[in-house]
Amino acid sequence: xxxxxxxxxxxxxxxxxxxxxxxxxxxxxxxxxxxxxxxxxxxxxxxxxxxxxxxxxxxxxxxxxxxxxxxxxxxxxxxxxxxxxxxxxxxxxxx
Numbered sequence: 001x002x003x004x005x006x007x008x009x010x011x012x013x014x015x016x017x018x019x020x021x022x023x024x025x026x027x028x029x030x031x032x033x034x035x036x037x038x039x040x041x042x043x044x045x046x047x048x049x050x051x052x053x054x055x056x057x058x059x060x061x062x063x064x065x066x067x068x069x070x071x072x073x074x075x076x077x078x079x080x081x082x083x084x085x086x087x088x089x090x091x092x093x094x095x
Contacts (some may be wrong), residue, residue, distance in 0.1 A: 003065075011058060013080055013087040024090045025074045031089060034068040038078040038087070044068040047051040057082075 016035070026034075027062045037044060043054045057064050077088040077095070080087040 010039065011064070011080070014037055014083075014085040016087050016089075018089040019045045019091065019094045021094050022076055024089060026070055026076055030068075030070050034066070034076070034078055035087070035089070037068070038064070038066040038080070042066070044078075048068045073093070 001027050015037070016036050018031075022031075029055060034044070041054075041058060043051050043064075046054065046065065050065065050067075054066070056062070061084075063082045066078040068078065069073065069075050074091070076089060076091050078087060078089050
């Protein structure tokens with residue numbers, strides 16, 4: 001995956017990786033948009049409890065999970081590890 005830079009990041013995302021299924025299913029511009037949103041603390045379509053959990057995780061240094069959907073309806077996740085060493089893009093079926 002390409003290096004992703006965003007000056008307005010809320011946290012370090014580490015190394016960016018993606019599963020093969022995600023790379024095939026998510027248009028590059030939508031993937032970049034989701035990474036930008038995730039890095040800024042916009043957790044996408046997660047429910048209210050998961051949104052609050054991410055806010056706690058951001059403050060306390062735990063794992064972060066965002067959920068997004070492409071324009072054609074493909075759902076995917078963006079997960080940043082607790083140690084901020086890597087961020088993975090994957091389809092829910094690949095988890």
